[in-house]
Amino acid sequence: MLLIKRHYKLWLKFFANLSFRQISYQRCWIKIFKMAWFLLAWPFELLGDLLIRLPTIKQLPDNPKILFVKIDQLGDVLFSTFLLPIIKDKYPASQIDYLINRRSSAVLQNNPLIHRVYYWQDLVLQNIPGRQRFSLIQGISRTVYSWLDNLLCWRQLARQKYDLIINVRAFWPSSNWPWFWLRSKLVAFDLSQASCLTNYRADYNLRAEEWQNYLNLLQPLDINLNDLKQPYFPQHFFNFSPLSQTIESPYWCLSPVSFDPEKTWSSADWIEFIKYFLVAGPRNRLVLIGLPNHKDWLKPIMDNFSSQPRVTCFTNLSIPQLAELLKNSQGLIGIESFAAHLAIALGRPVSCLVNSRLFYVSGLSRSSLIDGRSMLPRLPLVIIKDLLTTKPEQLIKAIFK
Numbered sequence: 001m002l003l004i005k006r007h008y009k010l011w012l013k014f015f016a017n018l019s020f021r022q023i024s025y026q027r028c029w030i031k032i033f034k035m036a037w038f039l040l041a042w043p044f045e046l047l048g049d050l051l052i053r054l055p056t057i058k059q060l061p062d063n064p065k066i067l068f069v070k071i072d073q074l075g076d077v078l079f080s081t082f083l084l085p086i087i088k089d090k091y092p093a094s095q096i097d098y099l100i101n102r103r104s105s106a107v108l109q110n111n112p113l114i115h116r117v118y119y120w121q122d123l124v125l126q127n128i129p130g131r132q133r134f135s136l137i138q139g140i141s142r143t144v145y146s147w148l149d150n151l152l153c154w155r156q157l158a159r160q161k162y163d164l165i166i167n168v169r170a171f172w173p174s175s176n177w178p179w180f181w182l183r184s185k186l187v188a189f190d191l192s193q194a195s196c197l198t199n200y201r202a203d204y205n206l207r208a209e210e211w212q213n214y215l216n217l218l219q220p221l222d223i224n225l226n227d228l229k230q231p232y233f234p235q236h237f238f239n240f241s242p243l244s245q246t247i248e249s250p251y252w253c254l255s256p257v258s259f260d261p262e263k264t265w266s267s268a269d270w271i272e273f274i275k276y277f278l279v280a281g282p283r284n285r286l287v288l289i290g291l292p293n294h295k296d297w298l299k300p301i302m303d304n305f306s307s308q309p310r311v312t313c314f315t316n317l318s319i320p321q322l323a324e325l326l327k328n329s330q331g332l333i334g335i336e337s338f339a340a341h342l343a344i345a346l347g348r349p350v351s352c353l354v355n356s357r358l359f360y361v362s363g364l365s366r367s368s369l370i371d372g373r374s375m376l377p378r379l380p381l382v383i384i385k386d387l388l389t390t391k392p393e394q395l396i397k398a399i400f401k
Helices: 002-016 025-051 074-080 083-090 102-108 136-160 210-221 267-280 292-303 319-327 338-345 392-399
Strands: 065-070 095-100 116-119 164-167 185-189 200-202 251-255 285-289 311-314 332-335 350-354 382-386
Touching: 002 025, 065 074, 065 136, 074 102, 074 210, 074 338, 083 095, 083 210, 095 102, 095 136, 102 116, 102 319, 116 136, 164 210, 185 210, 200 210, 251 267, 251 338, 267 285, 267 292, 267 392, 285 292, 285 319, 292 311, 319 338, 332 338, 338 350, 350 392, 382 392
Parallel strands: 065 095, 065 164, 095 116, 164 185, 185 200, 251 285, 251 332, 285 311, 332 350, 350 382
Antiparallel strands: none
């Protein structure tokens, strides 16, 4: 029965990817790649589920060594850290290590609950068409370098002899093969690749919020999950660095741009929003934030407010500097991005726009069978609005109600 349920969910996820209506060229390539990858791998998934049965996890020692595998984007890595205090509460003497993409290192730095961080480059994720500019030569060179780097890292991990490895990534590509050969007990979601190699398959509910699914990964740790009913999200961040200039308070942060153009409003809508903001919050400043490659996108917005001293922009902040900026702000406005996850972790109010046609949000999206999922929790300080139906003046009213 569990086998049928797993493959039913896998195919539901596949068919959710078939919607190509009103999507960008970039997202189209990502969808095609994921669908092709699934069709090639699925027969082996079925064969493995029919032939392989591994022993279950019976009991952990009082001081278990645990490795979290979270080779993903910044916000996803930060999101996963809400599990750490729960584990430490049950196993105070536990050692928790992380395996992440090197670009996420600043997210975990100085976290006292983490013993050590290792780095791994996923050979598939780094070459997905549509996520970054791709050339054959660059792809080959990245892959060769990553193989060598990963091999050295894998040998280090094998010497650690972990009691438990938790693969936190649910959706493909998310193979369990490298972690299986570490000869440790392995936990992963039932949707992840080669979950037949795990000792425990955590149920991934396509209709649940992400924090609820993440809690299922803790089932083998003998933690009473019935007491954990409120939405969870990391409430601590430990890596701060001062800004090069002082921002006069009170101020709000605005994060309007993403590598994915379907996650945000047009420049014209954000210009209209800022005009409303300056009227609704006459004492407040507004600080726009983005990456260096967002300068061109933000330029028409800033050009409209070049003579307005209450509007400033930063596109060169490090993660510790961004944390310092958000910590002292009135809150964050924008889209679902790492900045939004970081603001929530710092306990700041957050108002986010989410495209409900592309990203599932519990209580907002009409269908749960959407190829992307929002990781935003339903917390009192988090306002989630539908990008497709919300107007700038409506977002202003929700913020300053």
